[in-house]
Amino acid sequence: MILGLDVGGTQTDTVLIDGDRILAETKIPTGKDLLLTLRNALESILTGVEPDQIERMAFSTTLATNAIVEDRLAPTGMIVSGGPGIDPACFSVGPSFHVVEGCLDHQGFEAVPLSKASVMEAAEKIRKAGIDTIGVTGKFSVRNPAHELQIVEWVKGLFSHVAMGHTVSGGLNFPRRIFTTYLNASLHELYKSFSDALTRILDEKKLNGPRYLLKPDGGTIDLLRSMGAPVRTAQSGPAASVMGALALDGCEGTTLVMDIGGTTTDMAVVLDGVPLLNPHGIKLGQYKTLIRSIITHSLGTGGDSVIRVDDEGKMTVGPRRNGPPVSCGGVVATPTDAMVALGLLDLGDRSRAESAMKDLGRVLCCETERAAERVLRRMAETIAQSARAFIHDINSQPVYTIHQVLNEEKIEPANVLVMGGPAPHLAPYVEKALGLPCRVPRYHHVANAVGAAVARVTSRVTLQADTERGSVIIPEVGEEHKIDRSFDMDQAIAMAREALCGRAMLIGARDNSLETSITEKQIFNMIRGYRMVGQNIRLKMSITPGLIPQWKRSEAAC
Amino acid sequence: MLRAQRKTGLVFFPAFDWAISPDHPEREERLLYTQDQVMEEGLLDIPGILEYRVRPATYEDIRRVHFCVPDEAAVTTESHLISAGGCLVAADAVLDGEVESAFALVRPPGHHAMRVVHGNRGFCNVNIEAVMIEYIRSRYGIRKVAIVDTDCHHGDGTQDIYWHDPDTLFISIHQDGRTLYPGSGFPDELGGPNAQGKTVNIPLPPQTGEEGFLYTLDELVLPLLEDFDPELVINSAGQDNHFNDPITNMNFSARGYATLNARLKPDIAVLEGGYAIQNALPYVNVGIIMAMAGMDTSFVKEPNYEKDYRPQSPEVTRHIEQLVTALKDLFLHEGFKKKPYEEGHILERKRDIFYDTDGIQERQNEKIRCCSRCAGTFAVSSTASTGQHIMGVHIPMEVCPECRKTGLNWFQEGRKGAFRHVYLQDREKDIYIVA
Numbered sequence: 001m002i003l004g005l006d007v008g009g010t011q012t013d014t015v016l017i018d019g020d021r022i023l024a025e026t027k028i029p030t031g032k033d034l035l036l037t038l039r040n041a042l043e044s045i046l047t048g049v050e051p052d053q054i055e056r057m058a059f060s061t062t063l064a065t066n067a068i069v070e071d072r073l074a075p076t077g078m079i080v081s082g083g084p085g086i087d088p089a090c091f092s093v094g095p096s097f098h099v100v101e102g103c104l105d106h107q108g109f110e111a112v113p114l115s116k117a118s119v120m121e122a123a124e125k126i127r128k129a130g131i132d133t134i135g136v137t138g139k140f141s142v143r144n145p146a147h148e149l150q151i152v153e154w155v156k157g158l159f160s161h162v163a164m165g166h167t168v169s170g171g172l173n174f175p176r177r178i179f180t181t182y183l184n185a186s187l188h189e190l191y192k193s194f195s196d197a198l199t200r201i202l203d204e205k206k207l208n209g210p211r212y213l214l215k216p217d218g219g220t221i222d223l224l225r226s227m228g229a230p231v232r233t234a235q236s237g238p239a240a241s242v243m244g245a246l247a248l249d250g251c252e253g254t255t256l257v258m259d260i261g262g263t264t265t266d267m268a269v270v271l272d273g274v275p276l277l278n279p280h281g282i283k284l285g286q287y288k289t290l291i292r293s294i295i296t297h298s299l300g301t302g303g304d305s306v307i308r309v310d311d312e313g314k315m316t317v318g319p320r321r322n323g324p325p326v327s328c329g330g331v332v333a334t335p336t337d338a339m340v341a342l343g344l345l346d347l348g349d350r351s352r353a354e355s356a357m358k359d360l361g362r363v364l365c366c367e368t369e370r371a372a373e374r375v376l377r378r379m380a381e382t383i384a385q386s387a388r389a390f391i392h393d394i395n396s397q398p399v400y401t402i403h404q405v406l407n408e409e410k411i412e413p414a415n416v417l418v419m420g421g422p423a424p425h426l427a428p429y430v431e432k433a434l435g436l437p438c439r440v441p442r443y444h445h446v447a448n449a450v451g452a453a454v455a456r457v458t459s460r461v462t463l464q465a466d467t468e469r470g471s472v473i474i475p476e477v478g479e480e481h482k483i484d485r486s487f488d489m490d491q492a493i494a495m496a497r498e499a500l501c502g503r504a505m506l507i508g509a510r511d512n513s514l515e516t517s518i519t520e521k522q523i524f525n526m527i528r529g530y531r532m533v534g535q536n537i538r539l540k541m542s543i544t545p546g547l548i549p550q551w552k553r554s555e556a557a558c
Numbered sequence: 559m560l561r562a563q564r565k566t567g568l569v570f571f572p573a574f575d576w577a578i579s580p581d582h583p584e585r586e587e588r589l590l591y592t593q594d595q596v597m598e599e600g601l602l603d604i605p606g607i608l609e610y611r612v613r614p615a616t617y618e619d620i621r622r623v624h625f626c627v628p629d630e631a632a633v634t635t636e637s638h639l640i641s642a643g644g645c646l647v648a649a650d651a652v653l654d655g656e657v658e659s660a661f662a663l664v665r666p667p668g669h670h671a672m673r674v675v676h677g678n679r680g681f682c683n684v685n686i687e688a689v690m691i692e693y694i695r696s697r698y699g700i701r702k703v704a705i706v707d708t709d710c711h712h713g714d715g716t717q718d719i720y721w722h723d724p725d726t727l728f729i730s731i732h733q734d735g736r737t738l739y740p741g742s743g744f745p746d747e748l749g750g751p752n753a754q755g756k757t758v759n760i761p762l763p764p765q766t767g768e769e770g771f772l773y774t775l776d777e778l779v780l781p782l783l784e785d786f787d788p789e790l791v792i793n794s795a796g797q798d799n800h801f802n803d804p805i806t807n808m809n810f811s812a813r814g815y816a817t818l819n820a821r822l823k824p825d826i827a828v829l830e831g832g833y834a835i836q837n838a839l840p841y842v843n844v845g846i847i848m849a850m851a852g853m854d855t856s857f858v859k860e861p862n863y864e865k866d867y868r869p870q871s872p873e874v875t876r877h878i879e880q881l882v883t884a885l886k887d888l889f890l891h892e893g894f895k896k897k898p899y900e901e902g903h904i905l906e907r908k909r910d911i912f913y914d915t916d917g918i919q920e921r922q923n924e925k926i927r928c929c930s931r932c933a934g935t936f937a938v939s940s941t942a943s944t945g946q947h948i949m950g951v952h953i954p955m956e957v958c959p960e961c962r963k964t965g966l967n968w969f970q971e972g973r974k975g976a977f978r979h980v981y982l983q984d985r986e987k988d989i990y991i992v993a
Contacts, residue, residue, distance in 0.1 A: 082857075083861070084812070084841055084844075084857065084858055084859045084860065084861065085595065085598075085599045085841075085844055085857060085858060086560070086599055086600075086601075086848070086853070086857060087854065087856075087857045090560045091560075103861060105837075105861055106591050106594040106595055106598065106836075106840055107591070107836065111861030111862075112861070139598060140598060171597075172594055172597040172598040173597060173598060173600045173603070174598050174599065174600055175599075175600035175603060176600060176603070280603075288600075288603050396610075396611050397611065398570060398609050398610065398611045398612070399611060399612070400570070400571065400572050400573075400574050400593070401573065401574045401575040402573060402575050402576055402636045402637055402640060403575055405612060405613070405614060405636070405640050406614075406636060522574060524574075524586055524587045524590055525580060525581075525585075525586075525587065526587060527580075527581050527585065527587065529804065530581050531581075532581065536587070536590065
């Protein structure tokens with residue numbers, strides 16, 4: 001059996017899955033104490049289940065996200081080496097941010113040697129400030145990690161934890177590398193105590209199967225390994241929902257996945273069973289990071305959104321929420337009230353909802369029932385408009401080759417999967433507003449927990465070979481080798497694949513789910529004067545988000 | 559938080575799958591390191607800097623500017639259309655008010671492409687700035703445009719296209735033509751009879767440094783712009799004045815380019831040449847983007863700046879001061895003194911043009927109607943070593959009835975002549991006819 005658990009903003013869902021069947025599901029309120037919530041959720045679902053029957057478990061938690069959003073980050077020192085461009089001081093993340101002398105160029109050649117004196121001076125200042133955790137980031141360190149490694153070597157023993165920039169992602173973006181390194185360093189203590197405590201709870205419950213955490217890219221990572229970069233587990237909720245959609249529906253063709261909640265509606269696109277990923281990285285709180293994520297789009301319209309009618313009789317739904325629906329004791333009419341009034345939903349006091357719709361009908365000059373229908377139509381139209389803008393944005397991503405311009409592959413959703421509380425009641429309205437067939441999968445109300453439970457391990461590597469410099473580097477795994485002029489694309493692919501699979505196994509993948517794919521592949525002749533001096537090979541390979549082989553979706557699940 | 563002081567659009571199209579030939583300076587690798595630097599700086603994450611997706615220009619866009627011989631398909635490839643299209647995207651972003659200024663960081667370049675196109679000259683087939691400007695004029699009703707060409711090579715193609723247009727001020731700052739391709743761009747090239755003084759050439763001596771460029775900008779270019787009072791300023795932003803450039807002899811720097819841009823404040827900048835792809839372009843482009851966005855560029859500096867940059871010599875300084883003084887006398891002090899022409903007079907000129915990249919020889923005969931009421935119609939007949947023999951007639955926007963009549967007559971006469979193709983480019987009606 002597989003256990004999946006999703007900690008949401010208000011509710012924590014847990015499911016127990018056996019093969020293609022969802023055996024049990026529970027929902028409990030999410031409390032202030034995350035560990036207590038996790039313990040309660042586990043206890044709620046494990047009654048009568050032998051712990052050794054649980055062969056695998058996965059959690060989508062809010063620890064890292066909440067720590068960042070609530071600014072509970074530990075004081076952290078940063079040692080940063082820059083170079084030509086924007087003044088690195090612009091990316092300062094706090095008082096203990098130090099720019100040291102030293103610079104690498106875009107090819108990874110050293111332009112200015114690293115100054116030991118300035119590194120040691122920075123380290124001393126950080127220690128004097130009573131800070132024990134640091135992050136080390138260099139510009140272009142993914143092209144050559146030498147400066148980052150040298151700094152770490154010099155300050156070894158002075159700090160209890162050091163996070164480095166180049167291992168987080170092979171992508172270029174110095175500010176994001178700084179922020180990502182900072183978050184990893186500053187989350188370390190908090191995250192370690194969380195993962196230790198969770199490990200203790202699981203040990204105590206004798207849940208000894210493999211333990212995973214969900215990541216924002218819809219993949220999982222082994223609980224203990226996730227400590228290497230805690231920020232990788234932030235903001236996994238939307239990914240849980242998308243992976244749940246994939247698990248419950250299969251999402252063939254181009255599918256727009258829509259999760260309609262109380263406060264927001266979140267959307268994502270799944271292309272032939274693979275969610276579309278954000279090429280840059282996720283934004284966490286105020287920080288843009290290099291952490292890969294599923295592209296999601298959030299709109300402030302949900303079941304509990306405020307309904308307004310302006311002087312000209314134009315109705316808007318959202319983007320604000322003002323307490324619970326009228327049927328549950330609130331004061332402002334919401335789409336939930338419309339559903340209750342229409343008898344679609346049984347929640348709270350129906351007569352209160354009806355009276356709210358009657359009031360609305362007076363403003364709109366129509367009957368109660370028509371007013372409620374108009375609310376749902378308006379809400380669906382709002383969602384549809386936002387969905388179109390989301391798709392337009394995806395299709396407006398810049399492209400850099402003639403081939404891509406001429407062979408335009410536009411994303412055009414052919415069907416829509418609607419999930420979340422109001423999904424069954426709103427789907428017909430959304431279908432009409434978007435002009436696309438809408439489906440509501442069975443178990444959509446616990447889709448997040450299902451998604452966490454059956455998501456496979458994902459990983460990616462970035463390989464850059466420069467035969468002029470005589471080096472090939474895969475920063476994510478800390479690999480760097482000397483190469484000669486004969487190094488070619490085939491060798492690059494073989495090397496990247498080995499590194500990728502090795503890394504995936506290390507963070508918890510089983511060898512039966514190592515489907516690798518090349519996501520970027522470029523080769524350039526490097527010419528100086530009129531002479532070819534080498535080749536520049538760039539390769540990105542990844543294990544994209546998908547489902548574990550044990551999960552077999554049956555017809556019963558849809 | 560870091561943010562753009564001026565909202566700036568960026569159209570980046572490195573054409574990673576196109577080269578003139580594998581080891582040509584205009585090859586796939588050219589903007590690779592610029593992309594690396596722009597990405598690593600995180601410039602596209604900065605609020606107020608927006609990246610746009612390119613779209614290909616159409617043949618209709620090309621026909622507002624060129625007579626392509628025998629037709630557009632023969633002398634352009636997809637890459638030329640996309641490069642020109644990138645400029646159109648930049649123009650839309652600015653003129654639709656989404657951004658205050660935009661930079662089309664595209665390749666291949668265009669400023670050596672003249673009105674008649676038989677093939678590739680100086681790495682250029684289609685004049686991407688001119689295609690953009692004529693698109694802007696047709697679509698947004700803008701008339702007065704100034705082009706400041708800061709490529710190290712004389713922008714002879716752009717000069718040719720706007721030679722007769724009094725509504726376009728073309729200023730080219732370049733390395734002296736006696737020392738560099740294409741060997742033109744001297745101060746006595748001043749524009750055709752109806753557009754006298756609207757072509758300004760500023761040939762700077764080899765080894766001109768930051769000081770000389772900025773002096774020329776402040777003392778001559780900015781006052782010329784103020785005097786002309788254009789609705790739009792376009793920068794043909796070639797980057798080959800750089801001290802690291804392998805095919806030129808100038809001494810400019812990334813910071814210099816950034817400062818120039820911050821002072822010039824072009825509405826739209828378009829990348830032209832620049833072939834120090836590793837040790838100049840990444841820094842120059844980052845500097846230009848940041849300067850356009852109104853950001854502090856004092857940290858933009860080549861890694862080898864201290865080692866390799868030398869301030870210009872006193873002789874160079876003296877030479878530039880004399881040149882600038884002479885040009886100020888010519889254009890500014892008492893206004894440009896136009897040579898009088900009799901109304902309706904047909905002025906002719908003969909020219910030989912060489913297409914260095916494609917090895918084509920072209921002989922042109924051009925006639926223009928001298929006119930005080932409009933830009934004047936003109937006709938150009940062209941014979942090339944490819945065996946082509948064509949004539950093209952241009953009727954300008956806001957043409958006067960006399961010039962329209964003359965132009966249409968020339969077109970009719972041409973059709974009876976021995977030309978293989980006769981083209982009519984009617985800008986007034988925005989139509990193009992091939993006969």
